[in-house]
Amino acid sequence: MTIQFNDETFRDDYSFRNSPWAIKRFPFPFHEDSYMYSVNMEQHRGGPAGSVFEKRFDVDEHYISEMRDRAIVLAEDPLRCQSLPHMTLAGWDLLELIMVSKSEDYPDLFQLYRDGNRWRWVNKPLGIDDSFTFMDETTLPHGPMEYITRQTQGDFAVLDQRDDNLWMDAGMITTQADWSLDFDIGMNFFEWHAPVPLAHEMGIFKRALKFLMNVQQGAPARRLNWTMTVNPLLDTSPENYHKWGIQKTELTAENIGAKQHLRVELQTFYRLPRSNALVFPIRCYLIAFQDLVTMPKWGRRLHRVIRDLPEELATYKGFIANRPLMLEYLSRFDDGLPTSPGVWADLETEPPLQK
Amino acid sequence: MSKFQFPQSIASRPVYGTLAPRPGKAHLMMADAEGAEALLDLAAQAGARDSGLMAKAHILYLPRQTGEAFVDRLRALNPAQFYVGPSFDAALPRLRRVLSDAHMGLQVYLAGTEGLIGRAAAELAAAGIPVGSVQTEHRGSVARRMQCVHCKGITEDVITDPFVCAHCGLNLFVRDHYSRRLAAFQGVCIDAEDPGNVPEPVELYR
Numbered sequence: 001m002t003i004q005f006n007d008e009t010f011r012d013d014y015s016f017r018n019s020p021w022a023i024k025r026f027p028f029p030f031h032e033d034s035y036m037y038s039v040n041m042e043q044h045r046g047g048p049a050g051s052v053f054e055k056r057f058d059v060d061e062h063y064i065s066e067m068r069d070r071a072i073v074l075a076e077d078p079l080r081c082q083s084l085p086h087m088t089l090a091g092w093d094l095l096e097l098i099m100v101s102k103s104e105d106y107p108d109l110f111q112l113y114r115d116g117n118r119w120r121w122v123n124k125p126l127g128i129d130d131s132f133t134f135m136d137e138t139t140l141p142h143g144p145m146e147y148i149t150r151q152t153q154g155d156f157a158v159l160d161q162r163d164d165n166l167w168m169d170a171g172m173i174t175t176q177a178d179w180s181l182d183f184d185i186g187m188n189f190f191e192w193h194a195p196v197p198l199a200h201e202m203g204i205f206k207r208a209l210k211f212l213m214n215v216q217q218g219a220p221a222r223r224l225n226w227t228m229t230v231n232p233l234l235d236t237s238p239e240n241y242h243k244w245g246i247q248k249t250e251l252t253a254e255n256i257g258a259k260q261h262l263r264v265e266l267q268t269f270y271r272l273p274r275s276n277a278l279v280f281p282i283r284c285y286l287i288a289f290q291d292l293v294t295m296p297k298w299g300r301r302l303h304r305v306i307r308d309l310p311e312e313l314a315t316y317k318g319f320i321a322n323r324p325l326m327l328e329y330l331s332r333f334d335d336g337l338p339t340s341p342g343v344w345a346d347l348e349t350e351p352p353l354q355k
Numbered sequence: 356m357s358k359f360q361f362p363q364s365i366a367s368r369p370v371y372g373t374l375a376p377r378p379g380k381a382h383l384m385m386a387d388a389e390g391a392e393a394l395l396d397l398a399a400q401a402g403a404r405d406s407g408l409m410a411k412a413h414i415l416y417l418p419r420q421t422g423e424a425f426v427d428r429l430r431a432l433n434p435a436q437f438y439v440g441p442s443f444d445a446a447l448p449r450l451r452r453v454l455s456d457a458h459m460g461l462q463v464y465l466a467g468t469e470g471l472i473g474r475a476a477a478e479l480a481a482a483g484i485p486v487g488s489v490q491t492e493h494r495g496s497v498a499r500r501m502q503c504v505h506c507k508g509i510t511e512d513v514i515t516d517p518f519v520c521a522h523c524g525l526n527l528f529v530r531d532h533y534s535r536r537l538a539a540f541q542g543v544c545i546d547a548e549d550p551g552n553v554p555e556p557v558e559l560y561r
């Protein structure tokens with residue numbers, strides 16, 4: 001299908017909207033009526049046609065506007081994109097992975113022509129047609145990681161693998177759930193996860209690291225993570241928290257359906273060929289509560305998950321103060337009926353709301 | 356002086372040990388304020404074993420508010436080289452010079468405040484000194500070196516939570532999340548969701 005790209009904003013007037021298509025394919029993260037941290041990783045080998053899992057790097061209607069938002073963030077704060085000196089090779093690996101994947105998965109939008117090291121990259125949605133020499137930084141307007149991730153939705157952490165650990169030594173981080181690349185760069189897997197409650201004690205990070213260190217080239221993996229965001233604000237950075245934090249207090253019973261968003265991250269893991277680095281794309285999807293509850297199963301389930309979520313998680317995710325308001329709203333969409341297993345909305349088989 | 360026991364914390368927060376003499380071709384010792392006491396204890400242990408440690412030692416000492424209290428006693432250890440400096444920044448060129456021709460087998464001993472230990476450790480890491488040859492011991496003030504996550508400015512010797520960023524003036528709360536690269540803990544705006552509502556500062560660990 002051809003994608004109709006939206007002209008929208010993720011700040012100020014927040015004109016971001018999801019079309020019915022985007023709502024239907026939203027990556028709802030809960031496969032049952034409750035949620036707790038787990039080592040929830042699986043192979044990333046596509047998914048149902050049209051789903052966000054189908055392609056290696058999903059492109060959707062928000063593409064152009066998200067790239068515009070990223071450019072604004074970088075202009076205000078260049079520290080959101082950093083790469084330690086030994087990570088340049090991994091940057092080229094990443095550029096190649098994305099260009100090859102996108103040109104194969106979306107040939108009408110992206111094209112890659114290669115003649116030895118002389119490459120030409122055509123990005124139709126963004127109006128880019130650049131020729132450059134692969135592995136020669138002087139032929140690109142930015143470093144290779146920055147160049148390609150300015151054209152790809154989602155954040156990117158690039159991890160060096162050494163000393164039996166992963167090290168966050170490069171990244172493009174402008175749509176983050178309240179963590180700072182500038183602070184975390186150079187940390188290892190356990191250090192950057194240090195603020196997360198409960199999961200360390202549950203042994204989750206030890207097992208997750210073991211899994212990640214064994215991810216092989218050509219066999220990527222994925223998992224979902226989620227949090228809550230008031231207004232469709234992509235840049236919920238700690239850097240700007242003193243500016244956006246106040247928006248969390250502007251939620252009311254009247255505006256919550258439109259203002260409160262479930263924020264889901266599709267996280268994937270790819271081994272890179274030359275550098276042996278691991279790249280960790282973190283793709284953020286936002287959906288307003290009022291859109292989410294148009295899927296009866298999702299409305300029922302989200303109410304139950306939020307109601308029963310351990311206090312530590314609601315606090316860490318930053319919505320403990322707004323939980324009562326959320327439950328008041330969401331309870332209207334929970335009639336107590338059972339829900340089918342799995343994340344899919346099952347619109348044809350799940351009963352409509354009985355109240 | 357008794358040593359402060361830091362409470363259990365998160366995985367990014369450094370932990371400190373007790374300095375012990377190790378065999379090595381050269382010994383670099385850096386300390387500030389009461390950190391001198393850890394070096395004196397170290398030298399006493401080494402002396403008891405007659406290891407010749409101090410004859411191969413280079414001490415960089417920053418007395419700070421302790422003034423002359425420990426200087427003569429450190430000098431009396433007869434280190435091969437002894438430097439007394441007014442601040443970490445003043446000592447930095449000398450430290451880098453020393454590290455520029457550090458050889459395999461160099462042993463490093465850091466003692467004193469978290470700020471001193473953290474900054475020196477970051478220099479050592481940048482110079483490629485293996486972590487396995489670096490020992491640390493906390494002594495003296497429990498003040499922290501804090502980075503403001505908003506303006507990126509560093510405030511030294513923070514002793515209360517919350518505190519005021521010395522650069523941008525925001526009221527910040529003190530996190531345990533720690534960056535070795537920056538040698539700093541993270542400070543985050545405390546009244547973002549309720550502007551002006553800043554709790555009374557409380558001394559750390561009280």
Ligand code: HEM
Nearest residue numbers: 037038039040157179192193195196199204208226227280
């Ligand atoms: C190597 C790739 C990964 C990177 C770069 C990464 C990065 C991060 C970062 C920066 C945070 C925020 C920590 C903070 O509060 O400052 C986080 C949170 C978290 N990570 Fe990871 N992570 C990775 C892989 C994983 C994996 C494989 C798991 C598997 C279980 C995992 C589980 C979590 C959990 C449970 C949280 C808390 C999220 C929440 O409650 O909202 N991470 N991660």
